[in-house]
Each structure stands twice: as structure tokens, then as C-alpha cells.
Amino acid sequence: xxxxxxxxxxxxxxxxxxxxxxxxxxxxxxxxxxxxxxxxxxxxxxxxxxxxxxxxxxxxxxxxxxxxxxxxxxxxxxxxxxxxxxxxxxxxxxxxxxxxxxxxxxxxxxxxxxxxxxxxxxxxxxxxxxxxxxxxxxxxxxxxxxxxxxxxxxxxxxxxxxxxxxxxxxxxxxxxxxxxxxxxxxxxxxxxxxxxxxxxxxxxxxxxxxxxxxxxxxxxxxxxxxxxxxxxxxxxxxxxxxxxxxxxxxxxxxxxxxxxxxxxxxxxxxxxxxxxxxxxxxxxxxxxxxxxxxxxxxxxxxxxxx
Amino acid sequence: xxxxxxxxxxxxxxxxxxxxxxxxxxxxxxxxxxxxxxxxxxxxxxxxxxxxxxxxxxxxxxxxxxxxxxxxxxxxxxxxxxxxxxxxxxxxxxxxxxxxxxxxxxxxxxxxxxxxxxxxxxxx
Numbered sequence: 001x002x003x004x005x006x007x008x009x010x011x012x013x014x015x016x017x018x019x020x021x022x023x024x025x026x027x028x029x030x031x032x033x034x035x036x037x038x039x040x041x042x043x044x045x046x047x048x049x050x051x052x053x054x055x056x057x058x059x060x061x062x063x064x065x066x067x068x069x070x071x072x073x074x075x076x077x078x079x080x081x082x083x084x085x086x087x088x089x090x091x092x093x094x095x096x097x098x099x100x101x102x103x104x105x106x107x108x109x110x111x112x113x114x115x116x117x118x119x120x121x122x123x124x125x126x127x128x129x130x131x132x133x134x135x136x137x138x139x140x141x142x143x144x145x146x147x148x149x150x151x152x153x154x155x156x157x158x159x160x161x162x163x164x165x166x167x168x169x170x171x172x173x174x175x176x177x178x179x180x181x182x183x184x185x186x187x188x189x190x191x192x193x194x195x196x197x198x199x200x201x202x203x204x205x206x207x208x209x210x211x212x213x214x215x216x217x218x219x220x221x222x223x224x225x226x227x228x229x230x231x232x233x234x235x236x237x238x239x240x241x242x243x244x245x246x247x248x249x250x251x252x253x254x255x256x257x258x259x260x261x262x263x264x265x266x267x268x269x270x271x272x273x274x275x276x277x278x279x280x281x282x283x284x285x286x287x288x289x290x291x292x293x294x295x296x297x298x299x300x301x302x303x304x305x306x
Numbered sequence: 307x308x309x310x311x312x313x314x315x316x317x318x319x320x321x322x323x324x325x326x327x328x329x330x331x332x333x334x335x336x337x338x339x340x341x342x343x344x345x346x347x348x349x350x351x352x353x354x355x356x357x358x359x360x361x362x363x364x365x366x367x368x369x370x371x372x373x374x375x376x377x378x379x380x381x382x383x384x385x386x387x388x389x390x391x392x393x394x395x396x397x398x399x400x401x402x403x404x405x406x407x408x409x410x411x412x413x414x415x416x417x418x419x420x421x422x423x424x425x426x427x428x429x430x
Contacts, residue, residue: 039319043319043320045321046316046317046319046321049314049376049385052376053376053385057349147387216347216376217346217347217349219334219336219349219375220335220336224335225349225350225351225374232385235318235387236318
């Protein structure tokens with residue numbers, strides 16, 4: 001076998017091994033998307049009921065609460081960035097990071113100091129490499145986040161919001177994560193969690209005419225309910241964001257691995273063509289050597305006959 | 307048939323129970339409250355404790371760990387981070403947890419186990 005042919009054979013073997021791995025990862029990611037989507041759906045009733053309750057208290061009462069009122073001159077804003085723990089998911093993490101950078105830029109332009117909180121090893125690595133300060137980071141659960149994880153993330157954020165600005169507290173809370181739109185589309189988005197923007201709520205109320213939010217009776221009091229409600233609200237929003245981010249991560253990984261598998265297939269095809277050509281060249285050369293040898297031999301014997 | 311209200315019992319990561327009921331008894335921070343159809347719109351903070359839902363075919367009891375009750379338009383939702391139906395609770399495990407919590411003087415764990423046991427036995 002020719003040396004050229006051997007080199008091609010070896011490369012084909014290594015590319016098919018890679019293809020097997022990427023194919024397996026693609027299938028694993030595909031099966032996990034379904035699970036992640038189901039989790040998103042399962043968490044929706046709680047989140048929507050909670051949102052409805054928060055809206056009811058915030059619009060139905062004239063209570064002033066630290067978590068709902070806009071500070072006149074906000075000085076500090078917290079940004080929670082949700083990235084993945086593992087790579088091989090195409091542009092998933094870098095897109096989220098870019099969105100966070102954009103949001104940070106905008107907040108800084110508005111004269112606010114930005115405090116960054118990061119979820120996921122990729123984001124931590126990004127900020128660590130650039131030696132940017134990160135207030136707190138969490139890793140190890142981006143694949144399948146639980147409510148306990150969301151609580152762990154939300155705790156310090158709620159503390160920071162409740163702290164007075166002069167003592168290092170934050171006035172605003174933003175969250176950047178990748179929204180799961182469909183299997184093919186995932187968008188990085190930056191949302192403001194706190195202070196509550198109630199612009200959405202009246203729009204929804206108008207959309208369903210004749211349905212006015214009822215006048216609630218609060219137990220024990222509007223302030224008490226809001227005090228208890230808002231931390232849960234933040235937790236559930238973060239939980240929802242983490243779940244969507246997990247679904248997006250799997251979808252992004254599936255897509256990245258699918259294109260890697262396709263590329264490997266393409267590469268194997270072209271390598272096979274080259275290998276076939278090399279084999280053909282070997283055979284042609286061998287034949288021409290044999291024919292050349294035979295005719296040389298024939299010439300030699302023809303000469304001795306004379 | 308008596309008037310009924312629609313109840314949604316929802317935990318953070320799943321919907322636990324939903325259906326029609328005639329009376330719901332829950333414990334808020336300011337005391338036990340019973341909600342029947344036609345009640346005034348209500349939004350309250352729940353204490354950890356058992357919640358009883360009286361339906362046409364018997365009672366549904368659940369252990370609720372913190373959370374909220376909200377009622378409007380004959381629709382009642384009970385929201386909590388952790389909700390367990392009485393049928394789902396493993397009594398022996400809860401008893402063991404209660405003893406362990408008592409031994410460790412872990413007040414939070416003791417209360418959780420106590421709530422579970424009370425939900426099973428149906429004692430308010």
C-alpha cells in the first residue's frame with residue numbers, strides 16, 4: 001500500500017471517531033431539550049400565578065415598597081449573567097456575555113455603577129481572564145437547575161437590593177439569559193427584574209377588556225404580603241430564567257454538534273475520494289511498472305535471439 | 307349542588323393538584339382562614355402547615371411550606387415552594403426526620419417534619 005493511501009486511511013479513521021462523538025453529543029442534547037422544556041412548562045403555573053399576585057398588590061394598593069419604587073437617582077445596578085458550565089455549544093455563552101456587555105455599557109452610560117453576578121463556568125472564565133470584578137458566581141448546575149439552585153442565586157441578590165445604597169446596596173436588578181424561543185431560535189435577552197416595571201401589567205389589563213383586577217383583601221397587610229411576595233417573585237423569575245437558559249444551552253449544543261457531525265461527514269467523503277484516487281494512482285503505477293518491465297524483458301530476449 | 311370554587315395547588319416546579327372544592331381551610335400568618343365560593347378577593351401569606359381542601363368526594367390534605375393564598379372570581383390559588391399531598395408523605399420518614407431534627411435542635415427541619423405529620427394525621 002502506498003504511503004499516501006495510508007495517510008488518508010488514518011485521517012478517515014480519526015475523523016469518523018470524532019463524528020461518532022459529536023453524533024452522540026447531539027443525540028444527548030436533543031433528548032435533554034425535551035426534558036428542559038418540560039421543566040420550563042412545569043414551572044410556568046407558579047411563575048404566572050405569582051406574577052399575577054405581585055401585579056395585584058403593586059397596582060391594587062398604594063403601598064410604597066423598596067422593591068417596587070424607582071429610585072430617583074439610581075447609582076448602582078446589579079446584573080446577573082447566566083452562561084453555561086460547559087463549552088461545545090456554539091456561540092451560546094459568548095452571545096449571552098455580549099448581551100451582558102451591551103447592557104453594562106448602557107447602564108454605565110446612564111451613570112450607574114454595574115455590579116456583576118455570574119452563573120456558569122464560561123462566564124466566570126471570561127471575567128476571570130479579563131480580571132474584571134465579579135461580586136459572586138455560581139457554577140455546577142446550568143445543565144438542570146433546581147429551585148434550590150435558584151434560591152441560592154437569588155438570596156445574595158435580594159440582600160443586595162434590600163441594602164441601603166449608601167452601604168453598597170443596589171438600586172436595580174437586571175438579568176441576562178438566553179430565552180428559549182424554539183428549537184432553532186434562542187435569543188439572549190436582558191430584563192429588568194427590579195424595581196418592578198408595571199408598564200406591562202396595564203397593557204395586559206387593556207388587552208382583556210371587562211376584566212379589571214379585583215380589589216384584594218390583604219392578609220396580614222399589603223406591606224406584609226409584598227414583603228413576603230417579592231423575594232419569592234425574584235426567585236421564581238430567576239428559576240424560570242435558569243430553566244430557559246438550560247433549554248437554550250441544550251438546543252445550542254445540539255445545533256453545534258449537528259453541524260460538527262455534518263462537517264465530519266463532508267470531510268470523510270472528500271478524504272475517501274482522495275484515498276480512492278491515491279489507490280488508483282498506485283495501481284496504475286504498478287501496472288505501468290509491470291508492463292514496462294515485461295517489455296524491457298521482451299526487448300532483451302528479442303536481442304539475444306539474433 | 308353547592309357552589310364550588312376552582313382550586314389550583316401549585317408548587318415551584320410543578321402543579322400539584324387542581325379541581326373544584328366547596329371549602330378551603332388554610333393557615334395565614336394572622337390565623338386560620340376558610341374560603342368558600344363568593345369570598346371577597348383575598349391575598350394572604352401562608353404559614354407552614356396543613357391545608358384542607360373539601361371537595362364533593364372527600365377531603366384533600368396537603369402540607370404547605372410557606373407560600374401564598376390568592377382568591378378572586380371564585381378561583382383560588384395556593385402557591386408554595388414546596389407542596390406535598392398527604393398521600394405522598396412517607397410517615398415513617400417524616401417521623402425519623404422529626405426525631406433527628408429534635409436531636410440536632412434544628413428548628414426549621416423540626417417544623418417541616420411536624421407539618422408533614424400533621425397533614426397526614428389531619429390534625430390542625
